[in-house]
Amino acid sequence: MPSRGSNLPRLLLVTGMSGAGKSSVLDALEDMGWDCVDNLPLGLLQPFVHGERKARQTMPIAVGMDVRSRDFDAATLPAVLRAIEGVTPEILYLDCSSAELIRRYDATRRRHPLASDRPAEDGIARERELTAPLRLAANDVIDTTDLKPADLRDELRRRYPGDRDQPVVTIASFGFARGVSRTADLVFDMRFIDNPHWVDELRPLTGEDEAVQLYVASDPAWGATMDRLEALLADLIPRYWAAGKTYLTVAFGCTGGRHRSVAAVVEMANRLQARGFSPMTRHRDLATPPSDTIEEQPPQLAT
Numbered sequence: 001m002p003s004r005g006s007n008l009p010r011l012l013l014v015t016g017m018s019g020a021g022k023s024s025v026l027d028a029l030e031d032m033g034w035d036c037v038d039n040l041p042l043g044l045l046q047p048f049v050h051g052e053r054k055a056r057q058t059m060p061i062a063v064g065m066d067v068r069s070r071d072f073d074a075a076t077l078p079a080v081l082r083a084i085e086g087v088t089p090e091i092l093y094l095d096c097s098s099a100e101l102i103r104r105y106d107a108t109r110r111r112h113p114l115a116s117d118r119p120a121e122d123g124i125a126r127e128r129e130l131t132a133p134l135r136l137a138a139n140d141v142i143d144t145t146d147l148k149p150a151d152l153r154d155e156l157r158r159r160y161p162g163d164r165d166q167p168v169v170t171i172a173s174f175g176f177a178r179g180v181s182r183t184a185d186l187v188f189d190m191r192f193i194d195n196p197h198w199v200d201e202l203r204p205l206t207g208e209d210e211a212v213q214l215y216v217a218s219d220p221a222w223g224a225t226m227d228r229l230e231a232l233l234a235d236l237i238p239r240y241w242a243a244g245k246t247y248l249t250v251a252f253g254c255t256g257g258r259h260r261s262v263a264a265v266v267e268m269a270n271r272l273q274a275r276g277f278s279p280m281t282r283h284r285d286l287a288t289p290p291s292d293t294i295e296e297q298p299p300q301l302a303t
Contacts, residue, residue, distance in 0.1 A: 008086060008088045009060055010061065010088050011060075011063070011081065011087035011088065011089045012029075012060065012062045012091075012160065013065060013092065014094065015064070015065050015074075015091065015094070016094030016095055016131065016134070017094060017101060017124070017131065018067060018114075019112075020094035020095060021152060022064050022094055023038065023064070024149060024152060025062075025092070025094065025152070026038050030062075032160070033059065034060045035059040036064070037062075039064060039068060039069050040064070042072060045080065045084070046084055049061060049084055060160070067113055067114060067131070068113045074130055074132070077134060078091065078133070090140070091134060091137055091140075092140045092141075092160075093131070093135045095135070095141055095144070097143075097145040098121060101120070101124050102124065105120045112124060114127050149244070150243065167245050168248070169248050169277060169279040169280065170247070170279065170280045170281070171251075171268055172249055172250070172282040173251070173257055173261035173262045173282070173284060174252075174253050174257045174284040175255060176189075176257075177255055177256055177295075178288070178294075181284065183249050184249045184250065185240075185245075185249050186236075186249075187253060189254075190253065193219045193222055193260045194218075195295060197258075197259060197292075198295070203290050204290065205259075206262050207264070207265070208262055208263075212259050216259070216263045216264075217263075217267075226268065230272070230275075233268070234272070237272075250268070255295050256285065256290065256291065256294055257288065258286060258288065258290060262283050266281070
């Protein structure tokens with residue numbers, strides 16, 4: 001039997017009172033990089049842990065079980081969990097006041113699994129008795145009676161950090177002439193920068209080309225703007241994550257979506273990577289052909 005240690009993947013049993021938030025906890029853990037499954041029959045626990053998880057072998061595992069799960073036995077479940085090799089087993093017991101559980105069942109109009117033909121309070125009392133061994137054996141107990149969803153997520157991030165500690169960040173470019181990006185959370189307009197489209201040798205190129213990047217960087221406003229936006233995003237991204245936002249899209253726009261916005265995306269992605277973030281990049285209008293009719297003609301100098 002391999003020795004257990006901090007280098008082994010965590011195996012977390014999420015259990016407790018029905019209605020206390022097991023599904024919400026598993027959803028949050030999945031967003032944090034855990035490999036999650038709900039209502040797994042007890043007989044499938046070990047095959048799931050040691051099955052064909054391939055690239056997910058090092059991911060922490062969270063398994064949801066309660067009185068609704070097949071073969072559920074609160075008295076023997078801790079021993080079954082401890083007998084699984086190659087993982088560090090833990091138990092999280094979710095508790096909640098009986099009054100709040102009754103209110104939740106009344107609000108959702110669902111029947112308690114142990115009280116299909118009786119008042120919910122009868123099933124709650126019976127479940128509390130049945131799951132008492134798990135509460136005693138639990139490594140952690142979280143009472144969700146007064147917790148808001150965001151507060152519960154914060155508590156889980158503190159106790160069970162996974163592979164993800166930031167939202168999935170996408171840095172995207174687009175052209176205003178073809179419509180503002182509909183998926184963006186934050187939009188920055190780069191049309192104040194000198195337009196490479198009106199430079200003959202740069203027109204067929206894009207912001208992914210070094211020549212275009214050097215051209216926009218030569219604009220006096222470029223460097224200071226990118227510095228400010230980098231500092232802003234480095235501050236906002238963790239705040240969005242703390243508020244429970246899983247996906248964040250930051251969009252840069254220019255007229256055609258081929259030069260200035262693309263160069264901004266390339267540079268900002270590199271800047272954020274240097275700060276420890278892992279942004280993805282997308283260019284909505286990169287493949288569109290250059291067009292004089294949609295680009296803004298630069299102002300002519302008086303002679």
